Amino acid sequence: MDDLTLTLGIGAAVLLLAVLAVRVSTRLGLPSLLLYLALGVLVGEAGLGIEFANAELTQSLGLAALVMILAEGGLTTRWSEVKPALWPGIALSTVAVGLSIGITGAALHYLLDFDWRLALLWGAVLASTDAAAVFSVLRNLSVTRRLVGSLELESGINDAPSYIAVVLLASTDPVTWSLPLVLGYELLAGAVLGVGLGWLGVHALRRAALPATGLYPLATVAVCFLAFAAGQGAHASGLLAAYIAGLVLGNSKLPHRSDTVSFAEGMGWLAQIGLFVLLGLFASPSRLLDALVPGLVAGAVLTLLARPISVLVSTAPFRMPWREQVFLSWAGLRGAVPIVLAMIPLSQGVPGAQQLVDAVFVLVIVLTLIQGTTLGALAKVLKLDGGARPKGVDVDVATLDEIDAELLQVTIPTGSKLHGVYLSELRLPPGATVSLVARAGGAFTPLSTTRLQELDQVLVVATQDARAATESRIRAVDRAGRFAKWKGVSGDN
Structure with missing residues (x-):
């Protein structure tokens, strides 16, 4: 066995052991x-x-x-x-x-x-x-x-x-x-x-x-x-x-x-x-x-x-x-x-x-x-334990080639106030629309009467001009629910 093969083999074994060590350290509290x-x-x-x-x-x-x-x-x-x-x-x-x-x-x-x-x-x-x-x-x-x-x-x-x-x-x-x-x-x-x-x-x-x-x-x-x-x-x-x-x-x-x-x-x-x-x-x-x-x-x-x-x-x-x-x-x-x-x-x-x-x-x-x-x-x-902080909605963005638009993939986390909101109540700005909802291993084209649920993955197509307002609206509803606008809650970071 040459030196390079031996080095790669030892390196891979150490890396795998180190990855497994993460779980061990978590269990032991180290x-x-x-x-x-x-x-x-x-x-x-x-x-x-x-x-x-x-x-x-x-x-x-x-x-x-x-x-x-x-x-x-x-x-x-x-x-x-x-x-x-x-x-x-x-x-x-x-x-x-x-x-x-x-x-x-x-x-x-x-x-x-x-x-x-x-x-x-x-x-x-x-x-x-x-x-x-x-x-x-x-x-x-x-x-x-x-x-x-x-x-x-x-x-x-x-x-x-x-x-x-x-x-x-x-x-x-x-x-x-x-x-x-x-x-x-x-x-x-x-x-x-x-x-x-x-x-x-x-x-x-x-x-x-x-x-x-x-x-x-x-x-x-x-x-x-x-x-x-x-x-x-x-x-x-x-x-x-x-x-x-x-x-x-x-x-x-x-x-x-x-x-x-x-x-x-x-x-x-x-x-x-x-x-x-x-x-x-x-x-x-x-x-x-x-x-x-x-x-x-x-x-x-x-x-x-x-x-x-x-x-x-x-x-x-x-x-x-x-x-x-x-x-x-x-x-x-x-x-x-x-x-x-x-x-x-x-x-x-x-x-x-x-x-x-x-x-x-x-x-x-x-x-x-x-x-x-x-x-x-x-x-x-010291009584500084602030309690578990809820995870915010995850919005991923991909540029659509050759057209002036972007694809937003929204993952709705557990505990989000997006849960139960009708699509019509989402009130996305002009230039944005929900194109697909992935749920429980399947996917479907939603209607205005579709209600969002926890763990849904929602695909939103938005023009570049509407993208910022679209993401801001989604984050606002995630934080305050369907009445976010009336509560004065924005989606700005």
């Missing part, structure tokens, strides 16, 4: 990333004996996976849910990151006798919460929208300032007064590039009648990676550009949006699996014992001191109740991002970087076990 790390360790030198110690390749592959995870996070984040938490999220991803770096660095300087630059480098590596961990854990909780929105925005944005800080501290260049200006430029330019390329991507995809449905998700993800490359090329934050481009694309009326979101979720899972398995493969269990004490000390400082203080200061202007501040402090989940960031000084040969990588590996395992498994219980104790 974050799946821990099982992915364990798979990597089992495949590595302590298990099957595969040795992998290429820090530069690990950093490059890890960064690519991180871009995919951020793109998926942006594409699947609903702006209507995170908008109320915009400013707290920005404060947590900027002010809190700076405070966390300073507090953690100062504590490690005095407790572990690190020199200031190395201590601050540890603080910068550990300052960022992990998008993959936050997106996977929080979306299984039913806490309030403001908390979910704050944490999702924080985890999506704070990778950028942490990455910039690590790159600067890992270099030998002196720190000067212009550092805040450089940070400000990189973040602002990254955000502008993300918005601009996301907007261009939306308009290009709306006008493109591609020959296959599967090309739309590929093009959408490619826009996010293009935003990352453009950001890095402009010496701005490519990570922030990729996330914001995904956010713009995911909250726009894209053709085949549901297919795009499903594809992005699948690619996000693949990126998470590949990233954590790779990091587990890179880890050397024989070195982890030596890093146990520094890792636990850093974890205690971060969790019990730096995170609470940074959350308290950064959210103070928004008058958050203390219960929400406690939850935000405990929900600062760490995952692959700190390990990927720790690879930067290791690949550049910074003294003490190997111990940093090993300590971060230990810290991520310990904090994920402690924090990830207790967030749900903490939400209930």
Whole structure:
């Protein structure tokens, strides 16, 4: 058997085991990333004996996976849910990151006798919460929208300032007064590039009648990676550009949006699996014992001191109740991002970087076990459990080639107020009509007296001029029923 065949076989087996691990982790109440790390360790030198110690390749592959995870996070984040938490999220991803770096660095300087630059480098590596961990854990909780929105925005944005800080501290260049200006430029330019390329991507995809449905998700993800490359090329934050481009694309009326979101979720899972398995493969269990004490000390400082203080200061202007501040402090989940960031000084040969990588590996395992498994219980104790939020109506859109019209596929979820509404009561705008209803394995052409039901799939043909009003009307009836107009309920996000 040649090397390529063996590699593909092992890779496929690991991927299948990782997919099955999702179900196991759900039953056990453990974050799946821990099982992915364990798979990597089992495949590595302590298990099957595969040795992998290429820090530069690990950093490059890890960064690519991180871009995919951020793109998926942006594409699947609903702006209507995170908008109320915009400013707290920005404060947590900027002010809190700076405070966390300073507090953690100062504590490690005095407790572990690190020199200031190395201590601050540890603080910068550990300052960022992990998008993959936050997106996977929080979306299984039913806490309030403001908390979910704050944490999702924080985890999506704070990778950028942490990455910039690590790159600067890992270099030998002196720190000067212009550092805040450089940070400000990189973040602002990254955000502008993300918005601009996301907007261009939306308009290009709306006008493109591609020959296959599967090309739309590929093009959408490619826009996010293009935003990352453009950001890095402009010496701005490519990570922030990729996330914001995904956010713009995911909250726009894209053709085949549901297919795009499903594809992005699948690619996000693949990126998470590949990233954590790779990091587990890179880890050397024989070195982890030596890093146990520094890792636990850093974890205690971060969790019990730096995170609470940074959350308290950064959210103070928004008058958050203390219960929400406690939850935000405990929900600062760490995952692959700190390990990927720790690879930067290791690949550049910074003294003490190997111990940093090993300590971060230990810290991520310990904090994920402690924090990830207790967030749900903490939400209930703090009485922040907001109850299950009903799923909104799913409207997918496809451009009809050669005619000025679009096909909307509406899936009516359980609990929707569209249930029981007569077709005549839907009152779609001129230029739109319901052409087909799929129900219970069959399909039929509806009449004005047809009543919609839960789990129906409804096909609506609308001209491009009527498309926005049609989707808005459908969403309004989904929220408020047949009398949505008189209740003043709109379908705008």
